[in-house]
Every structure is written in structure tokens, then in C-alpha cells.
Amino acid sequence: MTTDDGTRPLAILGGTFDPVHAGHIHAARAARDALGTPSVTLMLAARPSHRSAEASVEHRWRMLELVAEADPTLLPSDVEISRPGPSYTVDTLDQAAGRGPLVWLIGRDALQDIDSWHRVERLASLCHLLVLDRPGAARARPPAPPGFRLVDDAGKLAQRPSGGLAWLADSMLDISASQVRQMIAGGQDVSTLLTDEVWSYIRTHGLYAPRTRH
Template sequence: MKERLLSILRGGDALKTPPPAGRMLYGGSFNPVHLGHLALIRYVIEHDLARSVLLMPAGRSPFKGTGQYAPAEHRLKMLELAVQGLSDDLQARIAISDAELRRPGPSYTAETLQSLDDGIDTALLIGADSLESFDQWKEADWILGRVPLYVVYRAGIDDAQVQSWRRRLQGFFPVANVYLIPFEPPACSSTYLRQAIATGAGFEQLKACLPQSVFAYIKHVGLYREEA
């Protein structure tokens, strides 16, 4: 099964199997972290797409307003709690960095990759929705000239659309190596979870997408109570 799935990872214009990355960088606001995030992390590790996964919660995305974020220390703690709920084998291959949380201003992936210049072969894991606008990322040409993109499908975005975005990006940046991962995580949304929690949703309503430890932490510290 593993070999079959790997064989249909798509890169460039032909089917080819990418070598496992030494490290897969997976960034995001994790506001809050949910079971869709965890399912993707598990998939990457269990299918040997990378020897390790580095989780990088963003200080502030240049594409989002500051008002959408829970405080950095809470997003970091929720991520730690979620990872602690995984098996020991998975945890041994996962690291969490607060580098972007400590860096002032918007979080730019190029700056993060430059700070990780330690000789470890690194790939970048993004959602299909990010692929559409990747050419607008700061120093996109620098990123694509140095690390491959591993793109995971998202609910509501079909294969033809993702393929179109990949071709468009590679038209702008012919050196780009873009692999489409044949896996769609559970359709969980941080935006939905914040809104549901703000209206008083309990764990039974949210357990399909939210780890219980994360829900308990959110209730304990009172996060997302004023989400519009």
C-alpha cells in the first residue's frame, strides 16, 4: 500500500517518486491545531515522505490580520498538547519550533528556511489552497530554487484545479519541484472551530476535529470566546 501511494506522488509533468526529505517543514497558525493537521503529520511520517516533521507555528501571517490569532503562547501550548496525544513512535519524529513566534513582524517562510540552513535536506509542506498564491510569497523564487513543495489536497478543491495551479506556478518558476500528495485530511477548519467555541459548542460537537486535550485547554484559559 505504501509503495503504491508513493508511486502516484506527482512532480513536474510526470509521475515520479520523490526521495524522502530529511525534514518536512509544516507551518501554519494552528489556531487552534486540529485533527486534520494531525492526520497529515501522521501520513507524512507513516508513508516515509520525510524522516522528521518540524512544526512551525506562525507569529503572524502576512496574509492574515493580527486579530485572528490567539496569543502565541497558547497556540504553542495547544500544539504541544496535540502532539503529546500521538504515539511515541510518531512523537520521536516530530519537533516543534517557536522561532517564528519569537521573530517580530510577519512570518515569512523564506526567512525561516534561511534560519534552518543547517545542512538537513528540507521540504515544505503546504495545503493546496496555498499553492494558488505561492507566487506571491516573499522570495518565492528563492524558496522554489532550494526546497521542493509537497502539496496536500483540501476538501472542496478538485484535482483539476490543483493541477492547474501547479502548472501555473511551474510556468513562473521552471525550477520548482512540486509534488501532489494523494491524501485529503479530514475536513476540519480552525475558523469553524473558533466560531463554534465562541457560540458555546461542547466537546461532543467538536470531537471529530478537535483533540480533547486541546478543547480542555481552550476552555481552561478562555480562548475564542469573542470570535465573531
């Protein structure tokens, strides 16, 4: 979907990507297609405000680069890496303002916790929300946060500058980064959950391996 002036929405999927896995890639591609935009930005949270990351920011950034090399429609962004302090969504959106309608991709669980976000009252004036949902998720959906209005089609979000919320059913796989890390630590095969390049990188650098106790 393009706006009247031909501007396409800028879709952003933020996360620690620790590691970036098939669920992230599937969600980004589903959002790209639903929005009719040529690409999705993968925004690396260098200093997540709510928890620490297991792999260094350098490793997580390189894994994002490997994914982007295999799929040029997925664009890694280092905006938050270069900014001091914790990674807050509102600061990232402020920095991206003026580049066209911004669409922040968010999961159902994160939507339910959005009231706790830093300066959440500003979000509706900065972006739209595209809520990614898993197959078989509960039919009852949480209400739109204050300031957001429900839009029945993701492709219509860019018709206004900000403040819209749309749902994208079946856009998430039942995979989490913590599950991937646990499987790697337990010696399980995760080759179907990661791209070949990312899995090779993890093995080469010994990421997420069990910690040796002394």
C-alpha cells in the first residue's frame, strides 16, 4: 500500500535477535507482503531495557547481516547500536520520523504489556502497530491501546500518518529465541529453525553452548 504521495510505509521489526531465527524471518516476510512494502527493517536492540542478551551485540549484528545477505528485502539497522543507553521503541521512532508512515511490528504478548513501555503515550502520534499473531491464538483479542484505532486491513494503515492498529493472523511461528538457545545448549538439532548461514556462524563461534562450571 502506498500513500497518496507515493510513499510506502516503513515497517520495523525490533528485537534482540538472540539469535535471529525462522520465526523472525517468517513474521517479517508476512508483514512485508501484507503491507505491500518492498522491505522490512530488522532493528537490533543493542541494550534491551527489559533484559540482558546472551550473545554480544557484535555477534547478533553479524547474524542479522547474514540473514540480510540471503534475503535483501530484510534490512538490518544499527540505529540502536550507536545510541547510548537502553533501547526504547519511542526513541527509535522519534529518530525515524519524517521517513513516511512508520509501522511497528509487535507480537500479541508484547501488545498486552504495552502499557509498561517507556513514554507509551507518544506511540500513537509516531507510528502504526501491526500485531503479529500465531496460528491457533485465542479469538478474543486485547483492545487497541489508547490513541490507536482498529484498522481491518494492514494494507490500509499507510492511508494515515499514524495511530492505526491492524492484526495479521498466522504471521508468527511457534518459535522463540529462548527455545532455540535451550535446544543448542542441550545439543539438539536446530537446523530447521535457523538459516544455514546463521547456524554455521553459531557453531563456528560456540554461541549458546553450555557454560562450563568450575
